[in-house]
Amino acid sequence: MNDKIGILHLEDSINDSEIINAIIESAKIEYNYFLADCEKDFLNFLETENIHLILSDYSLPDYDGNEALRVAREKYPHIPFIFVSGKIDDGTAIEKLLNGATDYVFKNNLERLVPAIKRALNDYELEIKRKQVEISLQEKKEIIKAQSGKYIEINKELDFQNEEKEKRAAELIIANNELLFQNEEKEKRAAELNIANKELAFQNREKEKRADELIIANKELLFQNEEKENRAAELIIANKELAYQNVEKEKRADELSIARDKAEESDRLKSAFLANMSHEIRTPMNGILGFAEMLKEPELTGELQQEYIGIIQKSGARMMNIISDIMSISKIESGHMGISLSEVNINEQMTELYTFFKPEAEQKGLEICLKNNMESKETIVKTDRDKVYAILTNLIKNAIKFTDKGSIEFGYICRDKACDDRDKACLVSTTTIEFYVKDTGIGIDPEKIETIFERFRQGNETLNKKYEGAGLGLSISKAFVEMLGGKIWIKRDPVHLDFGNNRDGTGTTICFTIPYNC
Ligand code: ADP
Secondary structure, rough: OOOEEEEEEEEHHHHHHHHHHHHHHHOOEEEEEEEEEHHHHHHHHHHHHOOOEEEOEEEEEOHHHHHHHHHHHHHOOOOEEEEOOOOOOOHHHHEEEEOOOOEEHHHHHHHHHHHHHHHHHHHHHHHHHHHHHHHHHHHHHHHHHHHHHHHEEEHHHHHHHHHHHHHHHHHHHHHHHHHHHHHHHHHHHHHHHHHHHHHHHHHHHHHHHHHHHHHHHHHHHHHHHHHHHHHHHHHHHHHHHHHHHHHHHHHHHHHHHHHHHHHHHHHHHHHHHHHHHHHHHHHHHHHHHHHHHHHHHOOOOOOHHHHHHHHHHHHHHHHHHHHHHHHHHHHHHHOOOOOOOEEEHHHHHHHHHHHHHHHOOOOOEEEEEEEEOOOHHHEEEOOOOHHHHHHHHHHHHHHHHHOOEEHHHEEEEEEOHHHHHOOHHHHOOEEEEEEEEOOOOOOOHHOOOOOOOOOOOOOEEEEEEEEOOOOOOOHHHHHHHHHHOOOOEEEEOOOOOOOOOOOOOOOOEEEEEOOOOO
């Protein structure tokens, strides 16, 4: 023991305690000495101090050694308890020892005290060690017990885990084989991929080269595109300019085409006119010259002479007509045709024309009628007598010429705003006299109605035509009508006269107006 030994001494005698203390001191024992002379101090030291040995007197005035032993054995069984007393016999001492006291030393034999103390302390120390060993063993046992239970559990767990591991190992072996197989495949694939990769790397390098080339080419193209866009913008402008010019050219071409058509038509008409004129002049001239020559025949009968003279007169009249038409158209064209106004009685003029043409019409087997629907005194108009006469003559002559069957009707109607029911194309706003000449002849081709009034224009402009004429009558008539302040037109509707089917074709109605001042 390294610490000082704690010795509790229960003793009521100061003298005895000093002697005993001195004896213990002489034994060279390191110790602390605690002296108690009553139960209270005894119990107090036991509780508060580190006591290794109890020395006790057997009998005390107010406490008992037996009671102290009982309390010590009950609460501190390991602390050695030695009675140091003088008043006890051997039988009692043995009994006390049996009750648990460690030893018994008589006060009259104190030389036993130190050996008894040493032995008790030695035993105490051994006991303490034994107890410590015992506790240690017990703890180890418990630890081992606890650990073995744990180990069993762990073992079971390990067994289970081992089984699982074995299963898993089997599976892993299979999986491993599979993986090995897959690895082989992968290695093969990797080898293939490696080759493919190299190939791709090569291709990539090529592509990169190509990409670089393309970038350069792209830049070039961008530049070219910009140039092209600029060029395109310029071209768009130029195109617009050209389109504008084209439109202008087309307009101009259309105008030129129309002008050319007109010029060509005019040339053609002039050629036709000249050829026709040559024919129209030669025919009567041949008649005149031929029959004049034949008149020289001395043996010619009077009857034949009259017939030849008649032919010469007729041819002369025809020549006169042609020359007169040529003169008129020349004057009209040169602007030298004037008008001479006078009071003209329309009724009288119409009757005169009727009388003049009746024989010619009847000779051809045609009916001719005049419809005067106004009183003669009302039909006096201030106009150019000769021109009105010439117009009507042309129209009636044509009617007879172009009609082989049926009839001719001519007349006039006085029109003003209140009774205006005529063809819309000829609406007039002032009071007019509207003349008309109808026939049941061959009619005029509707397509030519608009152009038939142009000079040299004929229904049939070929040489071997059936009807004679220079193609000037209608254009002279139109010029005269317009000079007189009127209009002339051909009615589009077929002619309806009460002649049944006695007609050549659709027939013709030509109308014209002159101003009328009542
Ligand atoms: P011409 O009678 O000398 O040929 P016109 O100028 O008088 O010349 O007439 C022009 C053309 O109009 C004629 O050639 C003819 O084809 C047509 N025409 C005129 N009047 C009639 C009519 N009453 N019926 C049919 N055709 C007509």
